[in-house]
Every structure is written in C-alpha cells, then in structure tokens.
Amino acid sequence: MLRSLAQRPWLMRLIVIAALFALWEVAARFLVDRLFLSPPSQVIASLDKVFGTRGVPAALQLTLFELTVAFVLAVAIGLALGLAIGLQPLVRRSFFPIVLLLYGMPQVTILPLFILFFGIGAASKIAFGVTHGVFPVIVTVVAGVQNLKPILLTGARSMGASRWQIFRHVIFPHMVPSFFAGMRLAMSGVLLGVLLAELYVSIAGIGYFTTLFTQNFDPTKLLGLIGVLAAMAIVLNAVVRRAENHFGRWRAE
Amino acid sequence: MAGKGASRLIQAGFLVGLVVVWYLAATRWGVNRLLLPNPVAVYDNLFDILRSGEFIDDLQTTLGELAAAFAISATGGVTLGYLISRSRYWIEVFEPLFAAVYSIPIILFLPLFVLFFGLGPASKIALGASISFFPIVINTIAGFGHVDRLFVTAARSMGASDYHLFRHVLLPAASPVILTGLRMGFTTALLSIIGSETLASLAGLGHRIVHLAEAMEMARMFAYIVFVVAIAVTLNAIVSRLEARGKRD
Numbered sequence: 441m442l443r444s445l446a447q448r449p450w451l452m453r454l455i456v457i458a459a460l461f462a463l464w465e466v467a468a469r470f471l472v473d474r475l476f477l478s479p480p481s482q483v484i485a486s487l488d489k490v491f492g493t494r495g496v497p498a499a500l501q502l503t504l505f506e507l508t509v510a511f512v513l514a515v516a517i518g519l520a521l522g523l524a525i526g527l528q529p530l531v532r533r534s535f536f537p538i539v540l541l542l543y544g545m546p547q548v549t550i551l552p553l554f555i556l557f558f559g560i561g562a563a564s565k566i567a568f569g570v571t572h573g574v575f576p577v578i579v580t581v582v583a584g585v586q587n588l589k590p591i592l593l594t595g596a597r598s599m600g601a602s603r604w605q606i607f608r609h610v611i612f613p614h615m616v617p618s619f620f621a622g623m624r625l626a627m628s629g630v631l632l633g634v635l636l637a638e639l640y641v642s643i644a645g646i647g648y649f650t651t652l653f654t655q656n657f658d659p660t661k662l663l664g665l666i667g668v669l670a671a672m673a674i675v676l677n678a679v680v681r682r683a684e685n686h687f688g689r690w691r692a693e
Numbered sequence: 694m695a696g697k698g699a700s701r702l703i704q705a706g707f708l709v710g711l712v713v714v715w716y717l718a719a720t721r722w723g724v725n726r727l728l729l730p731n732p733v734a735v736y737d738n739l740f741d742i743l744r745s746g747e748f749i750d751d752l753q754t755t756l757g758e759l760a761a762a763f764a765i766s767a768t769g770g771v772t773l774g775y776l777i778s779r780s781r782y783w784i785e786v787f788e789p790l791f792a793a794v795y796s797i798p799i800i801l802f803l804p805l806f807v808l809f810f811g812l813g814p815a816s817k818i819a820l821g822a823s824i825s826f827f828p829i830v831i832n833t834i835a836g837f838g839h840v841d842r843l844f845v846t847a848a849r850s851m852g853a854s855d856y857h858l859f860r861h862v863l864l865p866a867a868s869p870v871i872l873t874g875l876r877m878g879f880t881t882a883l884l885s886i887i888g889s890e891t892l893a894s895l896a897g898l899g900h901r902i903v904h905l906a907e908a909m910e911m912a913r914m915f916a917y918i919v920f921v922v923a924i925a926v927t928l929n930a931i932v933s934r935l936e937a938r939g940k941r942d
Contacts, residue, residue: 446782449782449786452786453786453787453789453790456786456787456790457790476808476809477809530699530700530703533697533700534700534703534704534707535707537704538704538707538708541926544926544929545922545925545926546883546887546888546921546922546925548884548887548888548891548899549891549899549902549918549921549922550918551891552902552903552907552914553906553918555906556727556728557728628796628798631798632800635801636800636888636892639800639801639803639804639892640891651804653804654804654805654807654808657808659805662804662805662808663805666802666804666805669801670797670801673796673797673798673801674793674796674797677796678796
C-alpha cells in the first residue's frame, strides 16, 4: 500500500485534497460560528438549493454570456490591434510602449467609470472584461509577428499571394503558439474583469447573489455559488489551454 | 537613430492629441461633465490633493495593507515552496494543485473574506496574501526544483554541508525564478488590495475613488485615479528594478 502510494503522486494529491476538506469540515462544525462558515458536506448537499434560488440559474447564464462576449471581443480586437501594431516597424516602435504602459496599469481604479459610462447592466461587465483581456492578446500577437522572417512575406508576395492568403498561410501559423498563449492570458483577464465588475455592482448577475448571500449571513449558499463559479473558471481555462496545446503542436514536430 | 526619433515624436503627438481631444470633448462638444470632467479641473484637483496632503491617510491604509499582505505571502510562499521542493515526490503532488487554484480568479472569494474578517483592513490583507501566495509558491518550487542535479552532486562530493549547499548552490541557482515570483506576487497583491478596497471597504485609496464616484465629484475622482495609477506604476517600477538588481548579483 505504502509503496503504491510512493509511485502515485496523484493518489497523494487526492489525499491532500481530502485532508483539506476534512480540516474545513471539522473547523466549520466545531470551531467556527455557523453564521460565517458551513461545512463542505452541507455546502454540497445544498447545491440544489442554490440553483433553486429564484434568479440564480439566470444569473449564472448571464455571467457566462458576459464572459463569452467579452472574451470574443477581446480576442478579435486584440488580434486586429496586434496585427496593426506589429506588422509595421514604425508603428510598433511608437505604439507598443504605450500598450505595455497601459497593460501595466491597475485598471480596477477606473472600474467606477465603466459603471458611469455603460450603466449597471451587462454592458459595463463586458466592457471591463474586454479591457482586461485585450492587452495580453495585443502583446502576444505583436511578439508573435515580430519574429516572422521578412523573407517569408516577400516570398509569398512574389508568388502572388493575396493579403488574406498571406495572413492565413504565413502570418497566422507563425503566431499560433504565442496567440494561444495570449488567449489563455486573455481568458484569465476576462474572468477577472467580468467578476470584478460583477462584484462591484450587479442587478441580475452573480454579483447580486454573492452580495445577497453575504448580507443574509448564508455561507452555505455563498460557498456553493462561489464553488460553482470557481469550477466554471477552471473549466474555461482548461478549454483554452487544451486549444493552445492542440494548435501549437506543429511547432514541436 | 532617425527611426527612434520619429517614433518618439509619434508617441508625444498621440498623447498630446489625446489630451486635446479630451479637453475639446469636455469644453466644446458638450459631453456631460458627469462623464468627462475638464482636464484643467482634474489638474487643479490633483494639485490640491498633493498640496493639502489629504491623501496621506488613505495612502497609509493601502500601503499598510500591502506591506502586511506581501509579508505574509512572501514568507509563507517561499518557506512552503522550499519545503515542497526538497523532494521530487512532493513537487509532483503539489505543483498541479497550486496551478489549478492559481487559474481561479480568487477575487471571487472576496465576499467570504468580508464575511470572516469584516470590512476593515483585515479582509484586504487576507485576500491580498492569498492571491499573491500562488505566484510566489509556484515560482519558488520551480526555482528550487529545477536546480541542475549535477551542481548538487558536485558540491556534495566536495564535502559541502547542508548550509553551504543551500547558501552557495541552491539559493543562487533558484533566486532569479523566485525573484520573478516575488515581483509577480507584489504586483498582484497591490492590484487585489486596491480592487478589494474598491469593492467593499471603509478606507484606502480604492475606497476614496468609489466614494468620489458616488458623490459625483468627477474631477476629483479623476485626479485620484491619476494619483493611484502613478503610485502603482512607481511601486511596480521599483520592484522591477529590485528584481533586476537581485538577478545581477
């Protein structure tokens, strides 16, 4: 038994996770006030009650919608801007430092502005998600095009390739690895931006319900909802990572 | 370098153009003052904030929270990372676990932290420490865990003690990666502290911005945003400088 454990780190990982949950269970049952922490067994058992709360399924749907739209917009805008900035040396030297400067700024300071500009509905969450997700895409696209050998472009052009063909068959395959790395970063950025905006002010999204459950001192439902969202984040990140590995394969060969 | 001069010129022109458009939009084109204050008013307010020193309390709160959170996550992350990195087995057990948690936006747990620790600094410190813990521990494991075994064997065969091995082989080999982790941890701690002050708090720079937004004092709010961004950029620049210096030694 012990030897098989030594050969299987994943088994030990499960044991560690189980131990953490056991610790949480014991702490919640005997050490901490029930108003603040519920044991995991109770959280899992009442997951259906969370989904049964009127508005929660719709809120999850709304948040997923905000995430999807923000991600698609961030990638599309980031790709367009990244190509516009990256393909021309002069433009790149002029605007790339500005992009890096903006990327390094703490955007959460301007969150109230987004609410003022876009209202308290879904638009402000999407906009805030986009501004968080767009910069990593721009940066990685610029980095991806930068190490494109000029001779490949000249070669393709001299053989009569159209703009689209050059993009599709020369530029795109070249920047795929860094582009997908950018998409992964964009996904974490979009998650952060949308959730920040949701937690700041929300009338129908999950932010509304986290506030509601907190104010009602209902940690069981709060933990259930947060758990579902955390699982959603892990799945979304895993999907993008899978795509990254899939499309980056040709490089390794 | 003609190209360099040209790009500097374009950068300057772009920024000046932005301010001019902002000014025209605020004064001539009739954009609502509640959405876009006059840049001159913002400048006056910024000057007033700096001169009157009213920012000091909020700055102290934020920096205090940041210092406490970073101290906790740096100590915890480096210590735990080092302990785990001492065996291949534990690295394999913990590394995927930390990576999985790292991919969750931990800001989600802010309501819980507020529930446990209240609206004061404690919840910000706890959140900042938990968020910045992960890049630090992951990089510490990566740093110590991937030291070339040959160095270790060589040092051992020349009779290095545990202390000597750590001080002269492991630490120098691992420190660049660890320093990167500490820098990332610092940046994320700063971000999450300002963020959690924005979302739920009683004091601090993030709270001040939200407070002004709710009072519709737009010019002053913009001035505070400029102030906070300047502080954040300065702190990040200092930390990056320290990181670069630490790597050179």
